[in-house]
Every structure is written in C-alpha cells, then in structure tokens.
Amino acid sequence: MLLSVDNLDIHYGHAQVLHQASMSLTEGELVCVVGRNGAGKTTLLRAIGGFMKPSAGDIVFKGEPMSGLSLEQVAQKGIKYVYQDKRVFGDLTVRENLELAAYPTGESMDSAIEKLVAIHPKMKKLLDAKAKGLSGGERQILLIGRALVGDPQLLLIDEPTEGLAAIIIGEIVDILLKMKSKITMVVVEQNLATVARLADRIYVMKEGVMAREITQREIIENPSNYEEEL
Amino acid sequence: MINLIQSLLYGLTIGGVLYIISVGLSLTFGAMGIVNFSHGLVYAVGAYAVYTVAKLLGAGYLLGLVAAIVVSIPLSYLIERLVIRRLYGQAIDYAIIATYAVLLIGADSLRWVYGASPLPISDPVGVLWTFGGLQMPAFRLIIIILSGLIFIGLNLFFKKTLVGKIVVAGLQDREAVRSLGIKVERHFAIVFVIGSALAALGGALYAPLSTLDPYMGFEILILCFAVVIVGGMGNLTGTTIAAFALGMVHSLTAVYIVSSAADAAVYVVMAAVLIFRPIEA
Numbered sequence: 001m002l003l004s005v006d007n008l009d010i011h012y013g014h015a016q017v018l019h020q021a022s023m024s025l026t027e028g029e030l031v032c033v034v035g036r037n038g039a040g041k042t043t044l045l046r047a048i049g050g051f052m053k054p055s056a057g058d059i060v061f062k063g064e065p066m067s068g069l070s071l072e073q074v075a076q077k078g079i080k081y082v083y084q085d086k087r088v089f090g091d092l093t094v095r096e097n098l099e100l101a102a103y104p105t106g107e108s109m110d111s112a113i114e115k116l117v118a119i120h121p122k123m124k125k126l127l128d129a130k131a132k133g134l135s136g137g138e139r140q141i142l143l144i145g146r147a148l149v150g151d152p153q154l155l156l157i158d159e160p161t162e163g164l165a166a167i168i169i170g171e172i173v174d175i176l177l178k179m180k181s182k183i184t185m186v187v188v189e190q191n192l193a194t195v196a197r198l199a200d201r202i203y204v205m206k207e208g209v210m211a212r213e214i215t216q217r218e219i220i221e222n223p224s225n226y227e228e229e230l
Numbered sequence: 231m232i233n234l235i236q237s238l239l240y241g242l243t244i245g246g247v248l249y250i251i252s253v254g255l256s257l258t259f260g261a262m263g264i265v266n267f268s269h270g271l272v273y274a275v276g277a278y279a280v281y282t283v284a285k286l287l288g289a290g291y292l293l294g295l296v297a298a299i300v301v302s303i304p305l306s307y308l309i310e311r312l313v314i315r316r317l318y319g320q321a322i323d324y325a326i327i328a329t330y331a332v333l334l335i336g337a338d339s340l341r342w343v344y345g346a347s348p349l350p351i352s353d354p355v356g357v358l359w360t361f362g363g364l365q366m367p368a369f370r371l372i373i374i375i376l377s378g379l380i381f382i383g384l385n386l387f388f389k390k391t392l393v394g395k396i397v398v399a400g401l402q403d404r405e406a407v408r409s410l411g412i413k414v415e416r417h418f419a420i421v422f423v424i425g426s427a428l429a430a431l432g433g434a435l436y437a438p439l440s441t442l443d444p445y446m447g448f449e450i451l452i453l454c455f456a457v458v459i460v461g462g463m464g465n466l467t468g469t470t471i472a473a474f475a476l477g478m479v480h481s482l483t484a485v486y487i488v489s490s491a492a493d494a495a496v497y498v499v500m501a502a503v504l505i506f507r508p509i510e511a
Binding site: 083146 | 392395396398399402403405406407408409410411412413
C-alpha cells in the first residue's frame with residue numbers, strides 16, 4: 001500500500017466539508033476521484049498534499065503518517081501537487097519554473113528539462129518563454145513536467161483537462177497515459193470519457209462523503225449510470 | 231528653465247532615497263502581507279550610525295555608511311525572527327500594532343541615547359557641481375547614481391539568483407512555491423534583511439540632506455507607504471516608478487507652490503490612487 005486515507009474529516013471553520021473519507025492506493029495505480037462541484041474532491045486532494053490539516057482521520061504514505069507535516073515536508077516526502085487553475089509562475093520563464101522545482105530535490109537542470117521535453121517535445125522551443133505567455137494547454141504540461149522533477153512517488157492532479165480545448169485534452173490524456181505505471185497518480189476529473197481512458201479505479205464522492213468505488217469497466221459499459229453523479 | 235531642470239534633479243535625489251527605502255517595505259508588504267512600521271526604525275538607526283561613526287568617532291562618512299548597513303543586518307534579523315515571523319498569516323492589525331511598538335521602542339531608545347535635539351551632519355562631499363547655470367551638490371548626484379546602481383543590482387538579484395527567483399515566484403503564489411518543497415519564508419527573510427539594509431543605507435544617505443531626530447522614521451515611513459501604495463504592494467517596477475514620480479511631485483511642489491506643502495502633495499497623489507485603484511481587502 002502506497003497511500004491510505006482513513007476516516008478523514010475536514011472543516012472550513014465550523015463547516016464540515018469532508019466526512020470520514022477513506023481511500024487507498026497501491027504503487028503504479030492511477031485512481032480517479034469524480035463527483036459534482038462541491039463534492040469535496042479538491043479538498044481531499046489538498047488534504048493529502050498537506051495544504052490543510054484534517055480535523056480527524058489519518059493519511060499514511062509509505063507507512064508514515066502525514067497528517068502533521070507541513071506542505072514543504074509533504075513535497076519532500078515525494079508527493080507533488082498539480083494545480084487545477086494552471087498556476088505556473090508567470091513572471092518566470094519555463095526554464096526558471098523547472099529550476100525552482102529542481103532546487104529542493106537536487107535534480108540537475110538538464111534532467112529536469114529532459115523530463116518536460118520527454119512528455120511534450122514542443123516545450124523545448126518554449127524554455128525561455130515567460131510562463132504567463134503560454135497557452136492553457138502548455139501551462140498544464142509545464143505544471144505536470146514541473147511536478148515530475150525530483151522523481152516524486154505520488155502525483156495529485158486536480159482537474160487537468162478543465163477549460164481546455166478538446167484537442168489539447170487528448171494531448172494531456174496521452175501524456176498521463178504515458179506516465180501511467182511509471183508513477184502513481186490520483187486524478188480529480190469531471191469528464192467521464194477522460195476518466196474511462198485513464199483510471200484503474202474510480203472513487204465517487206458526494207457531498208463530502210466517499211460514496212462508492214467503481215471500476216473503469218463499469219464506466220465504459222454503463223456511462224449513463226454515472227453521468228448523473230457528475 | 232534652469233530652475234525646472236534643477237528642481238527635477240532635486241526630485242531625482244528625493245526619488246532615489248525614497249526608492250532605496252521603499253523597496254524593502256514593498257517586498258515585506260507584498261510577499262509577507264505584513265505592514266512593517268519597524269522599517270522606519272531601521273532607517274533612523276542607519277542615520278544615527280552614520281552620525282556616530284562619522285561625527286562622534288570622526289572615522290569619516292564612508293565608514294559611517296558601512297556601519298549603517300552592518301548595524302542594520304543583526305537588527306533586522308532580530309526583528310524578523312522575534313516579531314515579523316510570528317505575524318505570518320495573522321490579521322493585518324497585529325502586524326501594525328506589533329511593528330509600531332518596535333518603532334516606538336526604538337525611537338525612544340534613540341532619544342534616550344542621543345537626546346531629542348535635532349542633530350546635523352554636513353555634506354560629506356562638500357563640492358558644488360555646476361553646469362551652465364545649473365548648480366547641484368555633488369553628493370545629491372552621487373545619491374541619484376547610487377539609487378540607479380541599486381535598481382540595476384536588485385533587478386539582477388531578482389532575475390539571476392535563485393533566491394531572487396524564489397521571491398518573485400513567492401510574490402505571485404507563495405503556496406505553489408511551498409508545494410515544491412521550498413521553505414519560502416526563509417527566502418523572504420533574506421530579502422527582508424536586504425530590504426532593511428537598504429532602509430539603513432537610505433537613512434545614512436538622507437541624513438546629510440536633513441537633520442537627525444529620534445522620530446525621523448515616522449515621517450519617512452508615511453512617504454514610503456505612499457510610494458508602496460502608488461506603486462503597488464510587492465510590485466518592484468511600480469515601486470521604482472512611484473518613488474521617482476513622487477520625488478518629482480515633492481520637489482516641484484516645494485519649488486513652484488510652497489515647500490511646506492511638499493509632503494501633502496505626495497499624500498494627495500496617494501489619495502487619488504486609492505480612490506481610482508483601491509486596495510483589495
């Protein structure tokens with residue numbers, strides 16, 4: 001077991017947004033978390049990533065409890081987060097974005113650049129471009145490439161295809177499929193077709209509760225059963 | 231015409247000093263979300279360090295400049311560790327109260343040591359530069375050149391060094407920098423100390439143009455807040471433009487309207503900016 005989340009409660013002030021959520025992940029798996037807006041998907045991902053402290057429950061990564069660790073410590077343990085809203089460092093170049101990712105991991109810049117170019121060769125031409133000038137798709141690719149620096153063991157990817165054109169969504173899904181089996185991933189995603197292509201297992205969240213777990217096959221065979229839940 | 235050019239050059243001097251002092255304040259404001267009144271204390275300590283070394287000890291103005299910077303480093307480090315670091319993520323009122331207390335304690339300590347009477351420092355260069363009908367103390371030209379060099383140096387620092395790039399990224403998105411595994415507060419602390427050293431340098435440079443008094447930090451602080459508000463919190467380019475623009479406003483008001491209205495003119499510009507571009511809560 002690489003990651004186990006047990007009975008996690010999260011509060012925003014007095015409002016409880018996650019109720020005893022549990023999930024588990026073995027090495028090399030790609031697990032999708034689906035659910036309507038406000039179901040608690042991003043909150044769950046952010047809790048695992050160390051962005052917020054749970055009010056109850058445990059997060060255990062490689063046998064080690066993560067709940068008390070700071071955001072920096074969680075990243076240093078090998079859990080990297082890919083933001084939903086294409087949050088690149090706009091005033092820095094693509095190369096400098098990678099430089100910041102490489103710094104705490106000790107990875108060389110050549111190797112960091114190689115990783116980005118490997119997932120999307122066209123990024124080689126954009127290395128010296130300011131990140132704020134990139135398209136939405138290029139930003140997403142940069143975020144994924146940046147998260148790969150330092151060889152993390154778990155990637156938390158929040159809505160990677162949100163707001164992107166269909167052709168770019170295809171490219172992002174291809175990139176994630178290429179990464180699959182080399183790295184363990186939790187992907188929050190709304191698009192059922194994308195989930196059907198990517199996921200080994202799927203968790204369905206509803207109003208802050210982990211409602212159930214389904215398989216990729218179930219989504220492919222009966223997509224209409226799940227459309228209502230997204 | 232000559233009068234106008236001379237006023238503009240004087241404006242550049244004031245703008246240069248305002249820039250040197252404000253840049254640290256802007257970074258603390260923008261990066262850490264902290265309104266740091268203790269910046270005024272570091273400025274005053276810089277001025278008194280020059281006075282002590284150059285006038286009381288007779289070791290010369292240059293050594294006084296070095297002393298101002300050297301003294302400011304442990305002082306600002308202590309302020310950061312003991313006060314500022316505890317205020318991260320707290321409501322802005324706590325920062326205002328805590329750093330204002332530091333400024334008050336520091337200013338009263340200066341008064342206790344040096345007395346309340348204004349203390350003068352003479353022009354350390356003592357040369358009048360003349361060109362055509364223009365007359366300008368060479369020391370003021372040195373301030374303009376020095377502020378230009380600091381501007382270039384800071385730009386190189388933020389564009390070429392890793393610490394600078396981390397701070398630039400942190401100004402935009404601190405959480406995203408932290409999620410890479412970088413302890414961003416540690417890097418902000420380095421920049422805090424650099425900004426404070428610049429404030430002390432600003433105090434040391436401004437001392438010969440004015441007189442020293444223990445509460446000099448209060449007055450300059452309001453002008454610097456005007457620069458930061460007009461230029462945008464944490465916006466380095468904006469801070470530079472605002473410092474020199476407000477320096478011009480200050481100088482031109484003093485020459486063409488009345489010198490006692492110079493500070494007020496700066497506040498009027500700040501108020502106008504706040505009306506048309508209010509700070510988001």
